[in-house]
Amino acid sequence: MSQPIVSAAAPDKNAATIATIGAYWNDHIHDLEIATEPVGSSGFFRELDEYRFDKLRYLPQVVDFSGYQGKTLLEVGCGAGIDLVRFARGGAIVTGVDLAQVSIDLAKENFTQNGLEADLRVMNGEALTFPDSSFDVVYGHGVLQYTADAPQMVREMHRVLKPGGEAIFMVYNKYSWLNALSKLMKVDLEHEDAPVLKKYSIGEFKAMLRPFAQVRLVPERFPVESRLHHGLKATIYNKVFVKAFNSLPRFLVRPTGWHLMAFATK
Numbered sequence: 302m303s304q305p306i307v308s309a310a311a312p313d314k315n316a317a318t319i320a321t322i323g324a325y326w327n328d329h330i331h332d333l334e335i336a337t338e339p340v341g342s343s344g345f346f347r348e349l350d351e352y353r354f355d356k357l358r359y360l361p362q363v364v365d366f367s368g369y370q371g372k373t374l375l376e377v378g379c380g381a382g383i384d385l386v387r388f389a390r391g392g393a394i395v396t397g398v399d400l401a402q403v404s405i406d407l408a409k410e411n412f413t414q415n416g417l418e419a420d421l422r423v424m425n426g427e428a429l430t431f432p433d434s435s436f437d438v439v440y441g442h443g444v445l446q447y448t449a450d451a452p453q454m455v456r457e458m459h460r461v462l463k464p465g466g467e468a469i470f471m472v473y474n475k476y477s478w479l480n481a482l483s484k485l486m487k488v489d490l491e492h493e494d495a496p497v498l499k500k501y502s503i504g505e506f507k508a509m510l511r512p513f514a515q516v517r518l519v520p521e522r523f524p525v526e527s528r529l530h531h532g533l534k535a536t537i538y539n540k541v542f543v544k545a546f547n548s549l550p551r552f553l554v555r556p557t558g559w560h561l562m563a564f565a566t567k
């Protein structure tokens with residue numbers, strides 16, 4: 302019987318970039334700006350969870366975190382494990398990988414405090430060390446746009462997914478309301494200083510997902526009031542723009558959603 306193929310190391314041309322990306326995320330915990338509790342405390346993780354799912358109100362509506370009981374699930378770019386904990390609570394057998402050691406350390410503490418189990422490892426999502434067809438589900442929400450070679454990461458996540466398995470991805474929409482508003486109001490996006498930040502059109506995202514047999518793409522994330530920004534611009538955004546935008550028919554503005562969600566089958 303032939304042995305399963307395990308990915309080779311990341312291409313040398315990307316090694317320096319991958320190292321820089323890892324160093325950046327070691328110093329930039331996602332959503333840290335809103336935390337008031339000590340980093341790593343139970344209150345800290347509650348704050349991150351509450352803020353994330355307030356900002357991303359759509360996410361539990363399109364991803365059934367309780368729908369994968371007994372299934373093996375890999376999250377690439379798991380960060381502090383906020384989403385992964387939800388999958389684990391729903392009964393999934395979870396594995397999380399991230400380039401940043403700080404993220405993996407926080408994710409381990411998050412799981413310990415929740416009395417849950419997970420296989421958590423520092424690993425490059427472009428060069429996964431898992432055998433072919435290892436997981437029922439692969440999940441990468443907001444990671445492809447920050448990696449050196451996004452198509453390579455997609456290929457790797459496709460490789461470790463079982464035939465018929467489900468992949469869930471999210472990237473930023475270059476033709477979105479938020480991208481346009483950021484330029485108009487001269488307000489930087491979160492992590493705009495990251496070593497890599499690439500936004501995609503709907504067509505570009507679909508093309509990147511060609512390894513999959515079936516793909517359903519849904520633009521999501523529309524304006525909600527921000528707790529991250531303050532001052533006059535934030536007031537105009539929260540009190541005027543959010544209400545005005547959300548009064549428009551959703552079918553007209555849906556293509557401009559900031560997040561492009563993809564649900565794919567191998």
